C-alpha cells in the first residue's frame with residue numbers, strides 16, 4: 001500500500017542525501033520524494049510516498065524521526081488531506097488530432113502550456129489517480145515525454 | 161609553561177571567541193567538554209590544529225594507525241561512559257576511522273571524531289587527500305557535520321558532543337576544512353545549539369510502565385533480557401532492584417554482560433548463538449520476555465519464527481526504532497532505562513514462581529557452561545576461568561573477535577558494568593588491543609586485560625608500541641590456536657573440515673612484542689598456566705603480553721547453528 005509521509009527538515013547541506021541514503025540502506029521502497037521550501041526559510045518539506053505495510057511504515061516514520069535534521073514527521077494515512085501531483089506531458093498531436101487531445105485536456109481541467117507543429121505540452125495538476133487516468137487516455141496519441149513532480153500533501157481543515 | 165599559554169587562550173576566548181582562530185576554538189570547546197585525552201594521528205590538514213594542541217593540557221595520544229586511535233577512544237568511552245575523542249587527517253587518515261565509526265555506531269558508543277579536510281575552496285575537486293567523509297560516514301554515524309565557516313565551529317562542537325552522549329549514544333563526525341582551523345573569528349560566536357529535531361525521549365510513559373509491571377506480575381515464567389542499553393544508561397542498580405524484588409531470572413546479551421552479577425542464582429549468563437543452554441531454554445519457554453536496552457539481534461534470536469514463542473514481550477528502549485523492529489513489542493516503553501526501572505520497581509510485586517525457578521535451577525545443573533579438561537594442551541576456557549579467579553572477577557576485560565571472545569563472555573564471570581569492552585554489533589577483529597589501551601588511559605589504576613586471538617591480535621598489535629611509549633601496564637593474553645578459530649569451527653561443523661583460508665601461521669609473538677618494548681611470556685604446558693598468568697598480572701612496568709598456546713581445535717559450545725532456533729543448539733560434550 002502507498003502512504004504519504006512528510007518530513008520537515010532543517011535546510012542543511014546533505015539532508016537529502018542523508019534521507020535518501022537511509023531509505024536505500026534500510027530497503028524502504030520510495031515511490032516519489034519531493035523537496036521544497038516552506039513558509040519558514042530555515043525549513044524544507046520533504047513529501048515521500050512509500051510503499052509498504054504498517055510495520056514498514058512504522059519503521060519509516062521512526063527512522064525518519066531519528067535523522068537529526070528532521071524536525072517533524074507526519075503520516076497522512078487515514079487523514080483528511082489534499083494531495084497534488086503536477087504533470088508535464090508532451091503528446092503527439094498533429095493538427096488533425098489536436099482538437100481531440102485538447103478536449104481531453106479541458107475535461108481534466110488541464111492547460112496546454114506549449115504548442116508545436118506536431119505536439120503539445122500539457123500541464124495538469126491533481127491527485128495521482130487523476131493524473132494517471134489522463135496519461136492512460138492520451139497514451140494512444142503517443143507520449144513523447146513525461147515529467148511528474150511527485151505528490152505533495154496538506155491536511156484539510158484549519159489544523160497545521 | 162603549557163599552563164600559561166593555555167590561560168592566554170582562555171582570556172582571549174572568553175568574549176565569544178572573537179579574534180581566535182578555528183584551532184583555538186576547537187581546543188576551547190574540547191576543554192569545556194572536559195576532554196582530558198584524545199587519540200589521533202597527524203597530517204597536512206591538521207597541522208594548524210595540532211599546532212594549537214602542542215601547548216594544550218589535553219593529552220594527545222599519537223597511535224600507530226587511525227583505526228587504533230578510534231578504538232582507543234571507544235575503549236576510553238566504554239570504560240567511563242564519557243565521550244571518546246579521535247582525530248585524523250583528511251583522506252586516508254579519515255578513511256582509516258571508518259571501521260571504528262561503524263563499530264561505535266553499532267555498539268552505541270559516544271565518540272566525537274574530528275577529521276581534517278582539504279581547504280574549503282578545493283572541496284569537490286578531487287584535491288590531494290580529499291575524501292568525502294560526511295558522505296562516507298553518514299550511514300555509520302549518529303550524525304555528522306562538514307564545517308562551513310569558522311562562525312559555526314563552536315556551535316557545531318557543542319552540538320556534536322551533545323548528540324554523541326545523549327539519547328542512544330553514538331559516534332558523531334566533524335569534518336573541518338584546514339582553512340577553517342586557521343581563520344580568525346571576526347564577530348562573537350553564538351554557541352546556542354540549533355537541533356530542534358533532536359529530542360531523545362528520556363522519561364518513560366507512566367501508564368506504559370504500569371502496564372509493563374502488570375504483565376510481569378501476572379506472568380508465571382518471566383525472563384529479563386538485558387542489553388548494552390542498561391550499561392549506557394548506568395541503570396545496573398535499578399535493574400538489579402527490579403530483578404531482586406520480582407525474583408526475576410535474567411539473561412544478558414554480549415553487550416549487557418556486567419549488568420548482572422553472574423554469581424547471583426537469578427543470573428542465567430549470556431543468551432544467543434553461544435549463550436548458556438539455560439538462558440536459551442529459558443528464552444524459549446518464558447511467557448513474558450522483558451527486553452531492557454536490547455535490540456533482538458540475530459545473534460541473540462536465532463530463527464525468528466520460533467523465537468520465544470509463548471512470550472508476551474515488554475520492550476524498554478531509548479531508541480524508538482529498536483522497538484518492534486525485529487520482534488513486535490506487546491508493551492513498548494520508550495525512554496531511559498534508569499528512570500523507567502526506578503519507577504517500575506514500585507509496581508513490581510514479589511510473586512511465587514517456584515516451579516519456574518526450579519526448572520531454571522535444574523537446567524543450570526544439567527547444562528552448565530563447561531569444557532572437557534585434560535589433554536596435553538591448555539584449554540582456552542581454563543585460561544579465562546583461571547584469570548577470573550586470579551583477578552577476583554574485577555578486571556576490565558577487552559577482547560578481539562572470535563572463539564576467544566565467546567569463551568571470555570562465557571567463563572570470566574562478570575560482576576559489574578563497564579567491565580567488558582568487546583565489539584558486539586560489528587564484530588571487529590583487532591578491537592581488543594587498542595580498546596584495552598584506551599580503557600587503561602581512562603582507568604590508570606585498574607587492571608586492564610585484553611583477551612585476544614592470534615588473528616585479531618595480529619591486526620592491531622602494533623598499538624602495543626603506543627602503550628610502551630606511555631608506560632601503560634596493560635596486559636594482553638593471546639589465545640594462540642594458529643587458526644582463525646571461529647571461522648574454522650564453522651568449517652569443521654558445516655564444511656567438512658575444509659579449512660580454507662583459516663590456517664593462520666603466527667610469528668614468534670614473544671620476540672615481536674619484545675621488539676616493541678613490551679614484556680613477552682609464552683606458556684604451553686597446562687601445569688604452568690597459573691604461574692604464567694600470575695607473572696603477567698604481577699608485571700606493572702609497562703605492557704606485558706602472555707602468549708598461550710591453546711588446544712587448536714577446541715570449539716565453542718553451546719552453539720545455535722545459523723538459522724536454527726535457540727533450543728536447537730548443539731551442546732557439545734553435554735549432548
Ligand SMILES: Cc1ncc(C[n+]2csc(CCOP(=O)(O)OP(=O)(O)O)c2C)c(N)n1
Pocket residue numbers: 560561562563564565587588589590612613614615616617639641643644645646647
Ligand atoms: C576485521 C574482521 N575480519 C574478518 C572477520 C571474520 N572473523 C570472525 S572471527 C574470525 C577469526 C578470528 O580469529 P582469532 O582472532 O585468532 O580468534 P579465534 O577465533 O581463533 O579465537 C574471523 C576471521 C571479522 N570478524 N573481523
Ligand SMILES: [Mg+2]
Pocket residue numbers: 562613614615639640641642643644645
Ligand atoms: Mg585464533
